[in-house]
Amino acid sequence: MSLKFSNKSAIITGAGKGIGFEIAHQLVRSGANVMLNDIDPELAKSATEKLSLEGPGTCVALAGDAGDVAFIQQMIAQTIAYFGRVDLVVANASYTLFGDFFAFTEENFQKVVDLNLKGPFFIAQQAAIQMRKQGNGGRILLMSSTIGLRAYPQLAVYSMTKAALHMMARSLVLDLSRHGITVNAIAPGATITERTLLEDPAYENKWKQLIPDSKTAFPCDIAKATLFLLSEDASHITGQTIVVDGGWTAVGPYPNAANLSKTES
Numbered sequence: 001m002s003l004k005f006s007n008k009s010a011i012i013t014g015a016g017k018g019i020g021f022e023i024a025h026q027l028v029r030s031g032a033n034v035m036l037n038d039i040d041p042e043l044a045k046s047a048t049e050k051l052s053l054e055g056p057g058t059c060v061a062l063a064g065d066a067g068d069v070a071f072i073q074q075m076i077a078q079t080i081a082y083f084g085r086v087d088l089v090v091a092n093a094s095y096t097l098f099g100d101f102f103a104f105t106e107e108n109f110q111k112v113v114d115l116n117l118k119g120p121f122f123i124a125q126q127a128a129i130q131m132r133k134q135g136n137g138g139r140i141l142l143m144s145s146t147i148g149l150r151a152y153p154q155l156a157v158y159s160m161t162k163a164a165l166h167m168m169a170r171s172l173v174l175d176l177s178r179h180g181i182t183v184n185a186i187a188p189g190a191t192i193t194e195r196t197l198l199e200d201p202a203y204e205n206k207w208k209q210l211i212p213d214s215k216t217a218f219p220c221d222i223a224k225a226t227l228f229l230l231s232e233d234a235s236h237i238t239g240q241t242i243v244v245d246g247g248w249t250a251v252g253p254y255p256n257a258a259n260l261s262k263t264e265s
């Protein structure tokens with residue numbers, strides 16, 4: 001793999017496992033220095049230890065809540081302290097909370113919005129302030145979902161926050177383009193991660209029957225698209241949402257499609 005990201009400094013939230021971990025992995029292998037965040041300190045530490053063995057980039061763990069603005073400011077400051085600058089940000093951490101619309105609580109609504117929407121907004125803001133100061137551009141990547149494009153049972157609030165990221169990317173073009181900073185979203189489809197396998201051990205098989213290219217994604221599929229958008233090759237792409245879903249949003253059916261229109265009394 002070429003060292004496309006030598007001397008670049010990246011922050012990735014929620015990167016202890018799953019898609020975020022794989023993005024960190026590919027960035028470190030491509031020469032970037034990565035501030036790896038996760039709310040779980042043990043996970044952040046073990047993920048960082050694994051990546052530090054890989055190189056050639058370096059990796060530092062920073063445990064904390066990516067939905068908390070004070071912590072976000074600390075993440076930016078720590079990244080500058082370790083690596084001297086901030087070039088790339090991937091707002092990946094998110095809360096996938098299933099729940100019945102009629103029973104969804106204010107407390108749960110707030111938790112989802114804090115991590116999925118407030119976190120990405122303020123990490124984009126705080127990173128962009130630093131990138132503007134550095135004066136040579138930057139890349140901001142918001143991790144969305146196909147569920148921000150298609151309604152899905154029990155995921156209204158998650159879905160709303162993901163749809164909002166698409167508009168965040170478009171809106172911030174106005175503020176960031178003149179500073180050479182691009183801002184895009186990626187909308188992965190069904191992807192095999194520890195979490196999705198825990199939710200449903202038959203996840204891979206179920207989804208590959210519904211996805212037009214007959215493949216359930218792996219984190220590396222999402223990470224490759226992410227690295228492209230973070231690279232110099234994508235310098236003229238901004239304000240976009242790139243869907244990585246094997247065609248599901250175009251024509252794919254839902255799991256248990258027959259039950260979708262049933263309403264409960």
Ligand SMILES: NC(=O)c1ccc[n+]([C@@H]2O[C@H](COP(=O)([O-])OP(=O)(O)OC[C@H]3O[C@@H](n4cnc5c(N)ncnc54)[C@H](O)[C@@H]3O)[C@@H](O)[C@H]2O)c1
Pocket residue numbers: 013014015016017018019020037038039040043064065066067091092093094095096115143144145146187188189190191192193194195196
């Ligand atoms: N897996 C999929 O099928 C899929 C599909 C579409 C979109 N996505 C999106 O991709 C991203 C990653 O999904 P995933 O399934 O790989 O990850 P995940 O949901 O398993 O979470 C990854 C990590 O985030 C950490 N985390 C949780 N709360 C946090 C917080 N407050 N602050 C910092 N870290 C926190 C967890 O400890 C975990 O290690 C999310 O934004 C998700 O919405 C995933």
